[in-house]
Amino acid sequence: MRAFDYSRADSAERAIASHRDGAQASYLAGGTTLLDLVKLDVMQPSRVVDINRLGLDRIETLDDGRVRIGALVTNTALASDERIKRDYAVLSEALMSGATTQLRNKATTAGNVMQRVRCPYFRDGVSACNKREPGSGCAAIGGFNRSVHAVLGTSEHCIAMHPSDMCVAMAAIGATVNVEGPNGSRDIDFLDFHLLPGDDPAREHALEADELITHVTLDAPIGGSRSGYLKLRDRASYQFALASSAVIVAVEGGTIRDARIALGGVGTKPWRAREAEQSLIGQPAGERSFQRAAELALQGAVPYRQNAYKIPLGKQAVVRNLTTLTA
Amino acid sequence: MDHQDEPTGRGGVETFDARSPSRRRFLKSMGVSGLAAATAPAWTQIAQASQASPEPVEPQQDGAPAEGEQQITLTVNGQQHVLNVVPNAVLLDVLRLRLGLTGTKKGCDHGQCGACTLHVNGVAVNACLSLAVSHDGDEITTVEGLASGDALHPLQQAFWEHDAYQCGYCTSGQLMSAAAVLNNPDIDSSDAALREALSGNICRCGAYKNILAAVQDARGRMEGSS
Numbered sequence: 001m002r003a004f005d006y007s008r009a010d011s012a013e014r015a016i017a018s019h020r021d022g023a024q025a026s027y028l029a030g031g032t033t034l035l036d037l038v039k040l041d042v043m044q045p046s047r048v049v050d051i052n053r054l055g056l057d058r059i060e061t062l063d064d065g066r067v068r069i070g071a072l073v074t075n076t077a078l079a080s081d082e083r084i085k086r087d088y089a090v091l092s093e094a095l096m097s098g099a100t101t102q103l104r105n106k107a108t109t110a111g112n113v114m115q116r117v118r119c120p121y122f123r124d125g126v127s128a129c130n131k132r133e134p135g136s137g138c139a140a141i142g143g144f145n146r147s148v149h150a151v152l153g154t155s156e157h158c159i160a161m162h163p164s165d166m167c168v169a170m171a172a173i174g175a176t177v178n179v180e181g182p183n184g185s186r187d188i189d190f191l192d193f194h195l196l197p198g199d200d201p202a203r204e205h206a207l208e209a210d211e212l213i214t215h216v217t218l219d220a221p222i223g224g225s226r227s228g229y230l231k232l233r234d235r236a237s238y239q240f241a242l243a244s245s246a247v248i249v250a251v252e253g254g255t256i257r258d259a260r261i262a263l264g265g266v267g268t269k270p271w272r273a274r275e276a277e278q279s280l281i282g283q284p285a286g287e288r289s290f291q292r293a294a295e296l297a298l299q300g301a302v303p304y305r306q307n308a309y310k311i312p313l314g315k316q317a318v319v320r321n322l323t324t325l326t327a
Numbered sequence: 328m329d330h331q332d333e334p335t336g337r338g339g340v341e342t343f344d345a346r347s348p349s350r351r352r353f354l355k356s357m358g359v360s361g362l363a364a365a366t367a368p369a370w371t372q373i374a375q376a377s378q379a380s381p382e383p384v385e386p387q388q389d390g391a392p393a394e395g396e397q398q399i400t401l402t403v404n405g406q407q408h409v410l411n412v413v414p415n416a417v418l419l420d421v422l423r424l425r426l427g428l429t430g431t432k433k434g435c436d437h438g439q440c441g442a443c444t445l446h447v448n449g450v451a452v453n454a455c456l457s458l459a460v461s462h463d464g465d466e467i468t469t470v471e472g473l474a475s476g477d478a479l480h481p482l483q484q485a486f487w488e489h490d491a492y493q494c495g496y497c498t499s500g501q502l503m504s505a506a507a508v509l510n511n512p513d514i515d516s517s518d519a520a521l522r523e524a525l526s527g528n529i530c531r532c533g534a535y536k537n538i539l540a541a542v543q544d545a546r547g548r549m550e551g552s553s
């Protein structure tokens with residue numbers, strides 16, 4: 001692994017200052033993305049700023065009913081929090097479906113938001129990859145693109161899917177990313193945080209230079225709703241999603257009062273399906289409405305050589321999740 | 328993938344063994360139970376020798392750190408060590424190369440196989456994705472710290488009896504994951520829950536069935552004894 005210098009910050013201000021000092025600085029949280037990619041020499045920091053002791057490891061319920069999650073809350077701690085299990089089952093389930101016990105014990109909330117794509121051409125350090133080496137092309141478009149490439153939100157420059165499960169649940173719930181930087185603090189809507197690859201796949205998120213995520217704040221839960229995460233993958237455990245759905249749905253007397261749908265495994269970012277949601281409201285909770293919503297959720301999907309199956313699979317993830325939750 | 332081996336020089340940690348390297352040590356590091364299961368007479372002898380308590384690792388007390396190094400304190404299996412490490416030294420490598428604690432294995436080096444699983448402050452994590460500097464002050468438990476003296480941990484005993492391995496390379500990681508799982512009240516006692524909780528430990532020999540049986544058996548023994 002390449003050499004870097006290391007500093008441990010004891011406050012957000014110090015962490016930001018230290019990050020600002022270093023030419024190529026990276027924050028270190030759980031390290032499960034960062035150290036993996038530094039070992040592969042895909043990420044090349046000359047300084048690592050350890051943020052594990054900033055005290056940002058609490059989950060708080062705010063007066064307005066929202067829930068504020070510290071950036072360093074681990075995936076395990078978040079998934080097993082009683083409030084999360086009760087009011088945001090979809091989030092707890094999404095977290096538990098991701099990675100492994102050991103990795104979830106290390107992985108943090110902000111680190112998960114910031115995790116990088118699993119595209120093998122990005123990771124191999126040599127193939128054409130616009131994300132790793134802007135302007136070099138995209139080996140995935142004509143290459144292997146069966147499992148970790150998207151059908152929604154792709155561009156001619158990059159088709160890598162966003163690999164997070166947690167983020168799909170957050171996209172459905174609605175959330176705000178709270179950041180602090182050299183110029184003070186600001187809030188970013190969760191749905192604006194991850195960027196589509198477009199012409200510049202190397203730019204993946206809305207953080208400005210040196211900005212630090214301090215919290216992710218979840219919108220208040222929808223009263224009387226049920227929620228769940230359905231992850232479809234090559235094997236039953238420990239695998240990235242081929243397609244997944246995060247669904248929150250409230251039904252009254254057989255009629256859908258409110259619905260939230262987001263998709264994973266199929267999009268270049270955590271994919272919120274607003275039109276699908278709208279189509280459900282006021283409709284009877286049943287197969288016909290669910291099918292229509294699923295069609296709308298995958299609207300505009302573009303298949304690549306090996307991943308056309310993701311379009312029906314994604315639809316199925318929506319229908320089955322809705323069916324289970326309203327049964 | 329870049330399977331860089333044990334790092335050397337500037338980029339890693341210096342190779343230094345706290346205990347004299349010996350064949351016995353190597354065999355011991357393969358796990359007490361793995362050897363006991365072997366049948367050839369010569370092996371039986373070694374196996375018996377290896378059932379003695381492990382040689383303690385001498386506490387390390389480094390002097391002033393050289394430029395570019397940082398001094399950290401690690402408590403490993405109850406023993407405190409003061410070590411100078413370079414910033415990019417990985418916890419797994421420091422334990423194996425500096426302290427000679429080779430029970431914790433390096434499989435993939437990328438968080439994918441679980442061979443390097445150990446406990447940091449009681450929590451199971453992948454040591455291959457952990458920087459040593461980042462663990463200054465932490466309590467580490469490795470597979471070498473699982474037994475108490477000559478008494479095998481119930482999990483080790485159960486792995487032995489259930490033949491829960493073939494080559495043994497994944498075994499220490501399996502044991503450390505299982506030890507954490509059995510202490511976790513959030514994970515129910517069903518086979519399905521156990522399989523899910525242990526899915527981060529890959530066994531290339533496919534000993535999963537016996538591993539599951541061993542862990543369930545150990546659960547019974549631990550509950551029986553408490």
Ligand SMILES: Cc1cc2nc3c(=O)[nH]c(=O)nc-3n(C[C@H](O)[C@H](O)[C@H](O)COP(=O)(O)OP(=O)(O)OC[C@H]3O[C@@H](n4cnc5c(N)ncnc54)[C@H](O)[C@@H]3O)c2cc1C
Pocket residue numbers: 026027028029030031032033034035036051071097098099100103106107108109110111112113114115163164165166211212213214238239240241437438439
């Ligand atoms: C084998 C394997 C399997 C996996 N499987 C899954 C899966 O099935 N589903 C899934 O969702 N994920 C999976 N993951 C990804 C895992 O969830 C992420 O690696 C993890 O969430 C990253 O969190 P971390 O705290 O370890 O981040 P780090 O590695 O510490 O950081 C990741 C990135 O975020 C930056 N960063 C960290 N914290 C902050 C902050 N507060 N502000 C700004 N920037 C920050 C870092 O600089 C770095 O660039 C898997 C990972 C591995 C290795």
Ligand code: SF4
Pocket residue numbers: 117119120121122128129130131132137138139140141157158159160201
């Ligand atoms: S899909 Fe994106 S990450 Fe993969 S090779 Fe193409 S540009 Fe790189």
Ligand code: FES
Pocket residue numbers: 432433434435436437438439440441442443444453454455456
């Ligand atoms: S060596 Fe750490 S997970 Fe494989």
Ligand code: FES
Pocket residue numbers: 491492493494495496497498529530531532533534
């Ligand atoms: S016993 Fe050989 S890898 Fe598990």
